[in-house]
Amino acid sequence: MKVPALIALALPALLAGCASGPSAEEQAAMVADARKASGVLIQTLGGELKTALGEKGPEDAISVCKVRAPQIAANVSKQFNFDAKRVSPKNRSPAGVPDAWEAEAQAGLEKRLAAGEKPETLDTWQVVATPAGKQFRYAKALPVQPLCLTCHGGPAKIPDGVKARLAAEYPLDKATGYAPGMVRGIVSIKRSL
Numbered sequence: 001m002k003v004p005a006l007i008a009l010a011l012p013a014l015l016a017g018c019a020s021g022p023s024a025e026e027q028a029a030m031v032a033d034a035r036k037a038s039g040v041l042i043q044t045l046g047g048e049l050k051t052a053l054g055e056k057g058p059e060d061a062i063s064v065c066k067v068r069a070p071q072i073a074a075n076v077s078k079q080f081n082f083d084a085k086r087v088s089p090k091n092r093s094p095a096g097v098p099d100a101w102e103a104e105a106q107a108g109l110e111k112r113l114a115a116g117e118k119p120e121t122l123d124t125w126q127v128v129a130t131p132a133g134k135q136f137r138y139a140k141a142l143p144v145q146p147l148c149l150t151c152h153g154g155p156a157k158i159p160d161g162v163k164a165r166l167a168a169e170y171p172l173d174k175a176t177g178y179a180p181g182m183v184r185g186i187v188s189i190k191r192s193l
């Protein structure tokens with residue numbers, strides 16, 4: 001079949017346009033935004049967690065993680081036009097299961113940590129093709145700090161009251177046994193392009 005000359009010329013250009021995705025500048029801007037967004041999420045949640053641990057004790061602080069963490073993630077998503085959440089291969093929340101990209105991203109960050117990178121600055125990103133179109137994906141490591149151990153440490157670090165609450169509310173909990181400096185999970189950020 002004879003393809004009209006104009007289409008024959010235009011088609012490769014159109015396809016090339018589709019395949020190239022966002023420019024380097026656009027990607028850099030999204031990464032900067034994702035870093036800001038994950039920073040806001042981490043700072044806000046960390047602040048509320050510290051206050052609750054100090055004022056109400058660890059058992060009541062569990063509700064900050066359960067109720068406030070998803071709300072803070074939703075607010076940050078709205079503010080930055082992202083879809084932001086926390087996930088972990090050893091999830092506590094049933095909503096915290098990573099997808100394939102997230103699991104691979106965290107494994108990659110853990111390798112970089114083992115190779116000597118600082119846990120606080122570990123992040124990664126990629127523009128991926130999905131059946132629904134291109135997507136910007138970003139992952140930032142959540143390193144375990146001493147304060148996390150009250151609820152994510154080994155059995156000796158978790159007070160009995162907290163153990164009982166966690167057992168009651170999260171019967172399938174996998175998120176214990178951590179030590180400081182390990183990657184507890186990631187802030188995962190997505191944007192459809």
Ligand code: HEC
Nearest residue numbers: 061062065066086087088091092093096142148151184185
């Ligand atoms: C007071 C107890 C408590 C403390 C302290 C705490 N967490 Fe959690 N964490 C939880 C609970 C409860 C959940 C499940 C939240 C939910 O139901 O959405 C959770 C969930 C998470 C998740 C989401 C993935 C998953 O496993 O479901 C991450 C990531 C996480 N915590 C990281 C941390 C880090 C990092 C720290 C320290 C900076 C920390 N947590 C401190 C109780 C705590």
